Amino acid sequence: MWQKFSFYDFRVIAHYLGVLMMFLAAAECVPFVVAVVLGEWQPASHYLFGIGVALIVGSLLRLILPSPGKLTPKQALAVTGFAWLALALLGCIPLYMSGHYGSMLDAVFEGMSAWTTTGCSLVQDIDHMSIADNTWRFTMQCIGGQGVVVIALSLGLFGRAVDSSLYSSEGRSEHVIPNIMQTARFIVRFSMATIIIGTILTTAVCLFIGMAPVRAFFNGLWLAVASFNTGGMTSMSTGIIYYHCAPLEIVIMVLILLGSINFTLHSEVWKGHIEHFFRDIEIRTLVVWLSVILVAFVATLCAAKIYDDLPTLLRRAAFTVVAAFSSTGFQTISVNQMTTVISSGALLIIIFCMAVGGSAGSTTGGIKVLRIGVLVKELVAYIKDLLAPASARQVVMYYHVGRRPLSHDLVRANLVVLLLYGVAFLITTIVTVTFGYAAAPSMFESVSMVSNIGMSCGIIQPGMPDPLKVLYIVDMWAGRLEYVTLIALLVSIIASIRPRRRIRAR
Secondary structure (H helix, E strand, C coil): CCCCCCHHHHHHHHHHHHHHHHHHHHHCHHHHHHHHHHCCHHHHHHHHHHHHHHHHHHHHHHHCCCCCCCCCHHHHHHHHHHHHHHHHHHHCHHHHHCCCCCCHHHHHHHHHHHHCCCCCCCCCCHHHCCHHHHHHHHHHHHHHHHCHHHHHHHCCCCCCCCCHHHHHCCCCCCCCCCCHHHHHHHHHHHHHHHHHHHHHHHHHHHHHCCCCHHHHHHHHHHHHHHHHCCCCCCCCCCHHHHCCCHHHHHHHHHHHHHHCCCHHHHHHHHCCCHHHHHHCHHHHHHHHHHHHHHHHHHHHHHHHCCCCCHHHHHHHHHHHHHHHHCCCCCCCCCHHHHHHCCCHHHHHHHHHHHHHCCCCCCCCCCCCHHHHHHHHHHHHHHHHHHHCCCCCCCCCEEECCCEEECCHHHHHHHHHHHHHHHHHHHHHHHHHHHCCCCHHHHHHHHHHHHCCCCCCCCCCCCCCCHHHHHHHHHHHHHHHCCCHHHHHHHHHHHHHHCCCCCCCCC
16 A cells, blocks of 8 residues: 555654755855855855845744654655745756846756756856856755755754655665764764865966965865866866866866765765675776776777877876766866767766666765675676575675675665666656657766766756756756655555545445
């Protein structure tokens, strides 16, 4: 029987969504302060308006049920699912008012892309966008990369009305520390420390290449935030290619790799349990997978003869693969080169890389290498069973922060997620093709959206059809929740509003 929401459930959900809207108002104070300090008065007025709207909406939602009880699992599911949509809708208001977006739908697309750390953009004339507006784009990426619920838990915004269901509903199934709030705080503290160190390094490089101090600081900060949170947005129309700096690309790749690793493994290394890191099925699967992808991609680039020297080719290939698997989406290969120079085989390699994604429990998107590693392990075990004597029985184990049994429930759950991603890839590709786009770019763009990557072959631009924008917004939203959460939420809502059938007595 499907779980149904009662009227009381909806009131509880409204209250906690109101809490998150109040948090949105606090977050918008960051670009507001930047605008005031730098004398950007028009953007300051936009963020003041946005803060007011968020406060009003948040207050009204909280008044629906002033004193709610503890969140149940199904209520936590709804709060998490609706939070991303509500934040995108309200968070895009100052961006739309900036005049850099052709429509409100474009601004909502930008908001959803930022919150879900997808990184694709429909902004116009970004080279002349205010520092405050850019700061807001990267603030959303920073919060979204950690997880809205994780940030809220770390700040204690939900009080004592939380349990593991709220944490797990955001696509995180592992606790770094047994206590949920301590786990959230570890994630936030580790992330902030890494971003601060990354900002120092990227700012130093920006100063070295000749940027003015203020511009160098903000560019360094934005790059560090986008890299560690695998967000992929930039403040330049040419993207990461604008900087054309090898040391900067190396720093960015290191930050991306740190953000792409499971926070549980970061915790184990911090505790001194380094052996857990190197024996983990995620890390081993990731190393093998990326090695194969990198060799294949380098071979296709050599055949395309885009670069004159091997060091540049290797650097660009490595950067592209790292940006693709991690869902960062930075591109050192231009859109024009993607569609006219490199082969369809190279596009296919990057599509596979984007689809798999990075580690579970990290800032990345995609199917996740842990699921791929588990399914490969199960495949090997299945083949062994076929070849073994009928009387033989084997217990399959895998290593993930200790030895764990490979249960049928785990395999089934991973297969369901894999199937859902595959269906989403297929549907989005078919819809994109129906709007007149070629098959290969359509497939590339679809996987990029569904896996929250942000790379583009040129389809994603302000002039693309509105229905496609709406579809991609839904893809980004569902991909961030890994589909299962959103489907379960929608089914519960439909079951709640569907009238009960009356059984007539004979």
